[in-house]
Amino acid sequence: MPSRPLTEPPRPGRPRSAAADAAILEATRASLVDLGWSKLTMGEVASRAGVAKTTLYRRWAGKNELVVDAVAVLFDELELPDLGSLAADVQAVVLQFAALLERPETKTALMAVVAESTRDTALRDRIRNSIVARQKRLVLQGRERAQRRGELPVEPDTATAGRTADLIFDVIAGAVVHRALVSAEPVDADWARRFTLLLLTGLRSAASHGGG
Amino acid sequence: MPSRPLTEPPRPGRPRSAAADAAILEATRASLVDLGWSKLTMGEVASRAGVAKTTLYRRWAGKNELVVDAVAVLFDELELPDLGSLAADVQAVVLQFAALLERPETKTALMAVVAESTRDTALRDRIRNSIVARQKRLVLQGRERAQRRGELPVEPDTATAGRTADLIFDVIAGAVVHRALVSAEPVDADWARRFTLLLLTGLRSAASHGGG
Amino acid sequence: MPSRPLTEPPRPGRPRSAAADAAILEATRASLVDLGWSKLTMGEVASRAGVAKTTLYRRWAGKNELVVDAVAVLFDELELPDLGSLAADVQAVVLQFAALLERPETKTALMAVVAESTRDTALRDRIRNSIVARQKRLVLQGRERAQRRGELPVEPDTATAGRTADLIFDVIAGAVVHRALVSAEPVDADWARRFTLLLLTGLRSAASHGGG
Amino acid sequence: MPSRPLTEPPRPGRPRSAAADAAILEATRASLVDLGWSKLTMGEVASRAGVAKTTLYRRWAGKNELVVDAVAVLFDELELPDLGSLAADVQAVVLQFAALLERPETKTALMAVVAESTRDTALRDRIRNSIVARQKRLVLQGRERAQRRGELPVEPDTATAGRTADLIFDVIAGAVVHRALVSAEPVDADWARRFTLLLLTGLRSAASHGGG
DNA sequence: CAATAACCGAGACGGTACGTCGGGTCTTAAA
DNA sequence: TTTAAGACCCGACGTACCGTCTCGGTTATTG
Numbered sequence: 023m024p025s026r027p028l029t030e031p032p033r034p035g036r037p038r039s040a041a042a043d044a045a046i047l048e049a050t051r052a053s054l055v056d057l058g059w060s061k062l063t064m065g066e067v068a069s070r071a072g073v074a075k076t077t078l079y080r081r082w083a084g085k086n087e088l089v090v091d092a093v094a095v096l097f098d099e100l101e102l103p104d105l106g107s108l109a110a111d112v113q114a115v116v117l118q119f120a121a122l123l124e125r126p127e128t129k130t131a132l133m134a135v136v137a138e139s140t141r142d143t144a145l146r147d148r149i150r151n152s153i154v155a156r157q158k159r160l161v162l163q164g165r166e167r168a169q170r171r172g173e174l175p176v177e178p179d180t181a182t183a184g185r186t187a188d189l190i191f192d193v194i195a196g197a198v199v200h201r202a203l204v205s206a207e208p209v210d211a212d213w214a215r216r217f218t219l220l221l222l223t224g225l226r227s228a229a230s231h232g233g234g
Numbered sequence: 235m236p237s238r239p240l241t242e243p244p245r246p247g248r249p250r251s252a253a254a255d256a257a258i259l260e261a262t263r264a265s266l267v268d269l270g271w272s273k274l275t276m277g278e279v280a281s282r283a284g285v286a287k288t289t290l291y292r293r294w295a296g297k298n299e300l301v302v303d304a305v306a307v308l309f310d311e312l313e314l315p316d317l318g319s320l321a322a323d324v325q326a327v328v329l330q331f332a333a334l335l336e337r338p339e340t341k342t343a344l345m346a347v348v349a350e351s352t353r354d355t356a357l358r359d360r361i362r363n364s365i366v367a368r369q370k371r372l373v374l375q376g377r378e379r380a381q382r383r384g385e386l387p388v389e390p391d392t393a394t395a396g397r398t399a400d401l402i403f404d405v406i407a408g409a410v411v412h413r414a415l416v417s418a419e420p421v422d423a424d425w426a427r428r429f430t431l432l433l434l435t436g437l438r439s440a441a442s443h444g445g446g
Numbered sequence: 447m448p449s450r451p452l453t454e455p456p457r458p459g460r461p462r463s464a465a466a467d468a469a470i471l472e473a474t475r476a477s478l479v480d481l482g483w484s485k486l487t488m489g490e491v492a493s494r495a496g497v498a499k500t501t502l503y504r505r506w507a508g509k510n511e512l513v514v515d516a517v518a519v520l521f522d523e524l525e526l527p528d529l530g531s532l533a534a535d536v537q538a539v540v541l542q543f544a545a546l547l548e549r550p551e552t553k554t555a556l557m558a559v560v561a562e563s564t565r566d567t568a569l570r571d572r573i574r575n576s577i578v579a580r581q582k583r584l585v586l587q588g589r590e591r592a593q594r595r596g597e598l599p600v601e602p603d604t605a606t607a608g609r610t611a612d613l614i615f616d617v618i619a620g621a622v623v624h625r626a627l628v629s630a631e632p633v634d635a636d637w638a639r640r641f642t643l644l645l646l647t648g649l650r651s652a653a654s655h656g657g658g
Numbered sequence: 659m660p661s662r663p664l665t666e667p668p669r670p671g672r673p674r675s676a677a678a679d680a681a682i683l684e685a686t687r688a689s690l691v692d693l694g695w696s697k698l699t700m701g702e703v704a705s706r707a708g709v710a711k712t713t714l715y716r717r718w719a720g721k722n723e724l725v726v727d728a729v730a731v732l733f734d735e736l737e738l739p740d741l742g743s744l745a746a747d748v749q750a751v752v753l754q755f756a757a758l759l760e761r762p763e764t765k766t767a768l769m770a771v772v773a774e775s776t777r778d779t780a781l782r783d784r785i786r787n788s789i790v791a792r793q794k795r796l797v798l799q800g801r802e803r804a805q806r807r808g809e810l811p812v813e814p815d816t817a818t819a820g821r822t823a824d825l826i827f828d829v830i831a832g833a834v835v836h837r838a839l840v841s842a843e844p845v846d847a848d849w850a851r852r853f854t855l856l857l858l859t860g861l862r863s864a865a866s867h868g869g870g
Numbered sequence: 871c872a873a874t875a876a877c878c879g880a881g882a883c884g885g886t887a888c889g890t891c892g893g894g895t896c897t898t899a900a901a
Numbered sequence: 902t903t904t905a906a907g908a909c910c911c912g913a914c915g916t917a918c919c920g921t922c923t924c925g926g927t928t929a930t931t932g
Binding site (some may be wrong): 482483484553554555556557558560561562563564565570573574578609610612613615616617619620621622623624625627628629630631637640641643644645646647648649651 | 694695696765766767768769770772773774775776777782785786790821822824825827828829831832833834835836837839840841842843849852853855856857858859860861863864
Binding site (some may be wrong): 130139154200207217222 | 271272346350351358400413431435437
């Protein structure tokens with residue numbers, strides 16, 4: 023979303039239409055579904071949103087930024103359920119995440135903006151803040167809950183703990199994304215179960231051996 | 235590579251220039267390095283290769299196919315070294331793969347063509363055959379070697395074995411790609427060691443518990 | 447000038463700023479000098495005048511009307527000097543008029559608004575009242591003075607007199623404009639002398655032959 | 659017309675379509691008639707001509723150049739008739755010229771391109787070569803014929819002759835244009851007769867007095 | 871050795887989308 | 902009601918690439 027200071031001193035002139043923002047993001051998602059990333063055009067989004075092209079460009083620098091914002095909110099739907107065990111929780115989140123990746127707007131857009139971000143650091147930061155952060159939160163939340171349950175030891179060294187969380191995050195997100203988008207095979211309950219088993223046994227054994 | 239029948243019945247007329255093929259693929263890689271995926275154009279590739287645009291279109295249907303072929307050969311460089319232990323071998327391959335992903339032509343192109351492939355099944359097959367297969371081969375090779383060494387049990391059920399190999403592949407490839415391109419953090423020796431430890435302990439424990 | 451009722455019944459609310467009018471017309475002329483007709487924009491004029499765009503549109507319907515008003519006042523500078531003979535007077539006015547046409551704001555604007563007026567009768571009337579009338583006045587004035595001096599006969603038939611004045615006006619104004627703007631050659635003293643000679647001898651001879 | 663060397667060494671590549679040239683110029687004239695100069699757009703012309711916008715821009719730098727070329731050919735219709743006397747010939751040409759200026763494509767375009775040419779020397783040259791030259795030819799032709807008939811003396815000094823021809827041209831063209839477009843009054847037979855009388859008597863008297 | 875056929879370079883072609891600019895209107899808060 | 906500011910919708914701009922086509926000309930195999 024176009025970020026402005028939180029406590030906005032009312033600027034002179036006509037204020038920007040909040041309705042336009044919403045309509046544009048909605049139109050962007052609809053266009054992604056119908057056309058896919060590469061056929062989505064700014065003009066099409068504008069016309070679907072009932073808005074002039076200039077209104078888009080006043081808020082977003084281009085297609086990349088617009089799509090990141092349009093897709094990011096979908097990641098708010100991800101939630102860590104409390105099913106009683108870490109394994110069950112992880113498995114559930116994996117399936118949630120896979121379901122999200124199956125949605126046509128996400129599927130076509132996610133890899134595309136990541137690809138663009140390899141040559142655009144501002145875009146990379148935007149993705150990190152808008153999308154990656156929303157996913158990573160689940161890992162931290164899951165670890166904390168597992169530690170409360172006693173399923174995982176409390177790691178005293180925060181640096182090591184952070185590195186491990188990052189590793190776990192890349193393994194989970196990477197495996198699911200790769201399965202869904204590269205291998206293009208279904209992430210079903212069986213796969214999720216086998217993946218979770220692999221991950222958690224590895225995690226527990228490694229932890230007891232001192233994997234820092 | 236431009237697919238033609240394996241046993242080519244010599245067609246009438248002037249044959250296609252083999253030199254052009256090589257020059258085009260090389261020019262494509264060079265353009266990826268200089269311009270990145272989204273700014274790469276067919277016209278630019280043609281002019282760098284000293285070739286007419288028609289010559290490109292006679293061989294490849296479009297940018298997607300061209301780039302897949304241009305990038306695919308780079309994956310031939312990946313090799314499974316024999317360092318004496320599965321852990322060492324995996325770690326080495328992870329670093330090799332990461333190094334490949336750090337190359338600018340791969341970094342910018344890989345996610346992009348995957349993104350395109352979500353709406354183009356022919357492209358998906360091309361990627362699977364040209365790129366994914368080249369990576370997967372290492373997993374199968376590694377498992378076989380580990381089984382010969384006795385580091386991993388021989389799985390009698392080939393269906394289960396296949397599923398496990400797929401899982402391992404998605405975990406390895408996914409984690410490395412995600413770390414390198416999404417998290418955009420370095421895949422260094424330390425990360426590779428910690429990742430390998432997690433993977434292999436998980437793999438061995440899960441195997442002994444019957445993770446099929 | 448923005449036309450309002452001659453006897454203005456004082457309207458309610460804040461009255462319009464008279465200073466704004468002057469600033470806008472001045473800014474319009476400055477923009478004409480710097481940018482020329484086709485690159486002059488309402489936004490540019492507004493910002494030069496330190497005024498909002500709405501203030502312009504409240505007073506003028508558009509660029510055409512604004513420029514006519516901005517340029518019209520320049521034609522007030524034209525004066526018929528009294529140099530003792532009709533020939534001298536005409537020649538002086540021709541040079542004055544040419545000098546006015548050489549000014550960049552006039553040069554670029556005059557033909558442009560005339561061109562626009564060919565498809566806009568309201569604009570045509572505005573030009574006629576604002577610009578053409580200011581020029582024509584000189585012809586009538588010159589004829590009257592010449593008649594007083596006895597250089598020209600008094601035409602009793604007012605209809606014929608009017609037609610002749612119109613003809614003279616089109617010949618003088620047309621020739622000077624064409625020389626200056628179409629042929630793009632200098633209207634210097636020599637040209638003015640030769641033109642005046644042609645005109646006045648023609649006029650006198652034709653008059654004596656009954657050119658009605 | 660886009661001028662290229664007369665003896666064209668056949669350039670490589672696909673040659674430009676001559677049909678496109680004709681269609682574009684015709685579409686330009688039609689657009690002038692329907693829309694007028696200021697509402698004519700390159701896109702509209704292209705679509706009327708059944709041609710891509712790039713095809714227009716490959717041949718003409720912009721609207722100005724295009725319209726000059728589209729309108730210029732109309733001036734080929736002007737012809738100096740041989741009616742037996744200079745006065746009759748001049749009067750006929752004046753009426754022809756006025757009829758041309760009454761055509762909607764000419765009326766709306768001519769002053770507009772002249773206005774643009776005041777800030778664009780290349781455009782001025784194009785107008786001079788394409789339009790002005792086509793008109794001036796008639797003056798030279800008329801003088802020569804009148805001299806052959808003995809209606810006008812042969813001017814021995816070519817420099818003076820040239821200057822006089824230029825003057826006559828500006829007077830004729832200027833007066834007719836001014837009457838038709840600025841005064842916006844009809845150039846009918848009566849006006850043409852009175853104008854011709856004024857011009858020719860002036861010309862003859864001035865010539866006998868030594869108007870160089 | 872001529873005919874044939876596919877190739878090659880160059881570049882024009884009809885399109886689509888780009889990102890920007892200007893026109894003229896509307897919506898704020900302030901005067 | 903006017904003002905400055907600036908967002909708004911709209912339409913055109915001139916450019917860049919797309920993928921196709923049409924040239925003149927080249928290089929092979931076949932008759």
